[in-house]
Amino acid sequence: MSSYTGGRAGLTGAERTIEADSWRIGETxxxxxxxxxxxxxxxxxxxxxxxxxxxxxxxxxxxxxxxLDAAEDDSILxxxxxxxxxxxxxxxxxxxxxxxxxxxxxxxxxxxxxxIKVEISANERTLLPDPIETLKATEILVKExxxxxxxxxxxxxxxxxxxxxxxxxxxxxxxPIGTGLGLLNPYNIGLxxxxxxxPVIVDAGLGTxxxxxxxxxxxxxxxxxxxxxxxxxxxxxxxxxxxxxITAGRLAYLxxxxxxxxxxxxxxxxxxxxxx
Amino acid sequence: xxxxxxxxxxxxxxxxxxFELAGRGYEVTVLEAGRCGGQASGxxxxxxxxxxxxLESPDDFFQLCRASLELYPEWQRRVRQVSACxxxxxxxxxxxxxxxxxDMLALESRRLWQREHGSSAEILEGDRLFAAxxxxxxxxxxxxxxxxxxxxxxxxxxxxxxxxxxxxGVQIEEDLGGIRLGDLDERIEAAxxxxxxxxxxxxxxxxxxxxxxxxxxxxxxIPVRPIRGQxxxxxxxxxxxxxxxxxxxxxxxxVQKEGGTLVCGxxxxxxxxxxxxxxxxxxxxxxxxxxxxxxxxxxKPFHRWAGLRPATQDGAPLIGRLQGHPRVLLAVGHxxxxxxxxxxxxxxxxxxxxxxxxxxxCAAFRPERFGPV
Numbered sequence: 339m340s341s342y343t344g345g346r347a348g349l350t351g352a353e354r355t356i357e358a359d360s361w362r363i364g365e366t367x368x369x370x371x372x373x374x375x376x377x378x379x380x381x382x383x384x385x386x387x388x389x390x391x392x393x394x395x396x397x398x399x400x401x402x403x404x405x406l407d408a409a410e411d412d413s414i415l416x417x418x419x420x421x422x423x424x425x426x427x428x429x430x431x432x433x434x435x436x437x438x439x440x441x442x443x444x445x446x447x448x449x450x451x452x453x454i455k456v457e458i459s460a461n462e463r464t465l466l467p468d469p470i471e472t473l474k475a476t477e478i479l480v481k482e483x484x485x486x487x488x489x490x491x492x493x494x495x496x497x498x499x500x501x502x503x504x505x506x507x508x509x510x511x512x513x514p515i516g517t518g519l520g521l522l523n524p525y526n527i528g529l530x531x532x533x534x535x536x537p538v539i540v541d542a543g544l545g546t547x548x549x550x551x552x553x554x555x556x557x558x559x560x561x562x563x564x565x566x567x568x569x570x571x572x573x574x575x576x577x578x579x580x581x582x583x584i585t586a587g588r589l590a591y592l593x594x595x596x597x598x599x600x601x602x603x604x605x606x607x608x609x610x611x612x613x614x
Numbered sequence: 615x616x617x618x619x620x621x622x623x624x625x626x627x628x629x630x631x632x633f634e635l636a637g638r639g640y641e642v643t644v645l646e647a648g649r650c651g652g653q654a655s656g657x658x659x660x661x662x663x664x665x666x667x668x669l670e671s672p673d674d675f676f677q678l679c680r681a682s683l684e685l686y687p688e689w690q691r692r693v694r695q696v697s698a699c700x701x702x703x704x705x706x707x708x709x710x711x712x713x714x715x716x717d718m719l720a721l722e723s724r725r726l727w728q729r730e731h732g733s734s735a736e737i738l739e740g741d742r743l744f745a746a747x748x749x750x751x752x753x754x755x756x757x758x759x760x761x762x763x764x765x766x767x768x769x770x771x772x773x774x775x776x777x778x779x780x781x782x783g784v785q786i787e788e789d790l791g792g793i794r795l796g797d798l799d800e801r802i803e804a805a806x807x808x809x810x811x812x813x814x815x816x817x818x819x820x821x822x823x824x825x826x827x828x829x830x831x832x833x834x835x836i837p838v839r840p841i842r843g844q845x846x847x848x849x850x851x852x853x854x855x856x857x858x859x860x861x862x863x864x865x866x867x868x869v870q871k872e873g874g875t876l877v878c879g880x881x882x883x884x885x886x887x888x889x890x891x892x893x894x895x896x897x898x899x900x901x902x903x904x905x906x907x908x909x910x911x912x913x914k915p916f917h918r919w920a921g922l923r924p925a926t927q928d929g930a931p932l933i934g935r936l937q938g939h940p941r942v943l944l945a946v947g948h949x950x951x952x953x954x955x956x957x958x959x960x961x962x963x964x965x966x967x968x969x970x971x972x973x974x975x976c977a978a979f980r981p982e983r984f985g986p987v
Binding site for chain 2 (some may be wrong): 380383384401402403404406407408411412413416417429431437440441516570571574576
């Protein structure tokens with residue numbers, strides 16, 4: 339992991355580790371582990387600065403909000419012209435698999451991306467994902483050749499089923515969308531990571547940098563966020579904080595944490611100094 | 615003796631504050647580098663639309679917008695009466711139009727929370743929708759109808775405020791060019807480039823997109839930046855039925871003014887303090903708006919213009935007294951909502967000058983919240 343990448347004098351070992359620590363979704367190699375949502379920012383200036391500070395390579399947005407006939411004219415996407423981001427459009431607002439599939443097809447037909455975040459909610463108060471409809475939509479869209487990243491509840495069984503259906507990654511929520519409650523069930527996220535053979539991306543519900551670090555320490559491949567960045571007092575600085583939090587959690591995960599102990603222990607054990 | 619208040623900035627926020635302060639018996643001078651209402655204020659489409667501008671949740675900024683909408687009926691009556699100037703104020707209501715089935719969930723969430731905050735919004739679809747607004751494209755799937763929203767004709771409203779200020783004895787000093795501030799502690803001293811010199815007991819900075827210039831002097835971060843907003847307008851054609859509501863969408867808005875002019879906004883971009891209009895900025899409006907109102911197909915706008923919207927780092931304005939300089943107040947950073955927020959900002963500013971504490975929820979607008987320089 340920490341092999342020297344060459345030609346980059348002045349990098350610390352940890353920086354080299356992060357630089358060499360790329361990962362893949364489908365056929366695409368990614369360096370950043372930060373997926374950033376483009377909604378809710380106070381204005382386009384702050385949005386662009388925050389995207390820059392985040393180092394994100396993948397940006398997500400709701401297809402229903404986009405002007406699909408002319409993406410280059412869209413009120414949000416117009417500001418991203420001239421950059422080389424990977425777009426992860428989402429089907430937010432869909433209430434059934436059929437709706438999500440229709441939205442995904444519209445998105446691909448517009449030439450935006452063949453990546454799709456399946457997001458299907460049946461309840462306007464919690465916006466929690468409907469697992470059955472999500473699985474159905476994933477099956478259909480995988481067959482149609484999409485790179486499918488479903489947003490799903492933090493349930494290891496449904497995550498496995500989505501993987502078997504051909505999802506390119508699974509994206510369990512930390513907590514309901516926009517709540518900022520943080521990682522409500524780290525045990526489940528840990529299990530999902532253990533059992534998954536595709537990348538696990540924690541999507542939704544994170545609130546601040548420590549939530550992100552905790553998620554990354556569990557071994558997830560990345561995190562997807564929007565509200566905790568866009569709705570902070572300083573979205574640009576928060577984007578950078580989140581970037582560092584991802585790095586910290588990732589390095590801690592790669593390093594392997596010490597075992598937890600019940601009592602204090604001296605680093606040189608007392609027993610070894612006792613005369614027999 | 616009357617306290618003397620200097621208001622720096624003759625835009626809608628400065629003029630509204632001066633109007634309110636003069637009404638409360640202060641001796642007010644407005645200092646304007648150029649002409650009153652010459653920047654964002656005169657360029658605004660004048661929509662009073664807290665519900666259509668705040669889609670997500672009832673946060674403090676929404677509350678400020680809503681509070682200002684509630685002040686409007688009485689406020690505009692007073693401005694009209696004092697100034698003896700007329701300006702359009704139309705209780706049109708608004709339609710927030712959506713084109714995807716997937717928008718229905720978000721529209722319904724919005725209807726639910728906004729109805730708990732003073733809106734009587736309903737979702738209109740099909741025949742009801744097109745009966746309410748005949749010109750709308752049949753591609754529009756549904757719209758959230760908010761009867762409470764209204765609009766003013768901003769250039770006339772700002773002129774009326776200016777005239778109202780003069781009638782209340784406010785001294786308005788225009789074309790000052792650069793203004794330098796001297797002492798801020800014993801009293802307020804301001805010097806214009808041409809040598810004119812002004813003093814006052816307190817200072818209200820209402821400098822819009824230019825507010826950041828005072829950051830160094832005041833010792834605080836004022837993260838206000840200009841976002842250019844480009845707008846275009848069409849002349850009415852005899853055959854068109856009038857657009858009865860303001861129409862919003864994720865891509866822009868349309869509003870018809872008295873006399874039939876149809877205003878379409880806005881393309882936002884970052885171009886520093888440049889207020890020129892670009893082909894690209896106007897073309898994206900022209901491409902989009904004919905999909906909302908098919909009658910606009912093939913028509914050319916007769917007027918195009920741009921204004922600089924003072925945008926802040928967290929989206930909320932800076933309103934209130936500085937602890938570090940107790941004679942100085944800020945009223946800046948109103949972004950897309952300066953016309954709407956003018957009465958509430960004037961009231962809060964005058965309350966501060968009166969020595970009253972602002973309500974607790976106004977902490978979200980504290981001018982020192984971004985920390986020292």
